[in-house]
Amino acid sequence: MVTAIGGIDPKVVPAGGCAAWPLPPGPTGARFARGVLRAVFGELRMPAVVAYDAAVALSELATNVHVHAYGGVVPACPPIAGLPELWAYVRWRVRPEVVFAVYDSAPWHGPVPDGRLRPPPYAEGGRGFEVVDALTAEYGGEWGMYRTRSRLGAGPVPGKAVYFTVPVPAGLVTPCACTARRAAEEIHALLAARGLGPLQLAIGYGMAVICVRAGMHVWVREGSISYRAPGLGVVRHSPYDRVEVVERIVRHCADLDAVPEDGRR
Template sequence: MYIGKATDIPPGGFCAFQLPRDPSCASQARSLLAATMRDLTFPIDSVEDAKLAVSELATNAHTHATSMSRPELWVWARTCPAPELVVSVFDTHREIWPVSRDTDLLDEHGKGLSIVAALSSEMGTHHTRSRLTTSRGKCVWFTLPLPTGWPVATHVITPAMAASRLSEVLRARGIPATCRGDDSGAPVISVGALNIWMEANVFSWRTSRGHVSQPLIDLQEVAERIVNCHETAGVSASPA
């Protein structure tokens, strides 16, 4: 089971792949990510780094799997805070979280988060929901710089288009989202107490940490932050 293809990523889409529950989980994640990155013209060194990093995360997800749910591999791009590819491995086991310490191993058999950190620009973990079902869980993610010559989106994304697409993405993941217009007519999406404005070029919202804005092309990044905020009952969203 999967959603999307590599060519969907530059214009603001994503890929999501269901991974096997058996020991082939890591090799399948490596193969899927490598194929996606090659289609996006990433250099071979970046592809090899990504394969090693995602192998660590997928191995960990498989090692701790205790249910019939299957891990997932997610891939999308963001332009802010930097032009990066975001790679995430999702599982439904919120009771087990990797801890980033110099001496910590990702699991007792793994090589640790230090490997992923060394190979990536940024990494982290947060509460989220499946991109293929509505199951709750967590993801562990890392980012890599986008390659030179990354396609620039040429189509115009209007606030109304962004609002419609964001609502669709959130509802597909079981997040109740309502869309309305504010006094000026600008689209506003509400998820619980969180309101997200669609302005001329950006999504905009407030958290306990202050004002947040993200380009409209970064719809998948914004969706992930909103899902995290919803899943942590209003706690300010973590970067995806």
């Protein structure tokens, strides 16, 4: 699995990897995000009308980061890590979906936004998530926000990601198969890169187990990837869904780590 960092390299997305770019923390961020999306959708051979609508949704997320994470002001001395990031990858369901996510390290305040909650008619803003909600519903995708950790910079920084998905028409992407051993090694490396550990990896015949922390394990078999997290039971994924499994594990760990701070998940 390849991860692209920095320049636009859309080829890693249909190949099963996750691409991550620093997102300019100013008004140019939306334009940069649209350029990335067009490159990724071009590689996936997505229909032009879908690319146009998805670019509108992604522009809203990039603009929200500028307005809300930095108050509309580009920091004079930006931190070494924790600046906004743009992620793209394919998650493998019965119908594959391309995922776009915008990360920032701004504090988590209040409830998760819901595009169905409309701002007052006289409000000059606050409709960005409404737009994202409508556009993703149009194509049968989904969107949301969750706690996570950064991918770029000197080290992983806690923060949040807002994402949306767009289903990929049949026949446009083909999953990259690999052995259970290789898949487990990739998942292990991706989890370690996000600052989780110490991790324990045990590889047997046709199966591998990764112990992330107490009560949280990942089982990798030739035909599936499963994980267990506190309060969730066992969740099963496609054997190709390595990036999505890692992101979900990072999310669960971030939620658990936040409980002592605010008393809720």
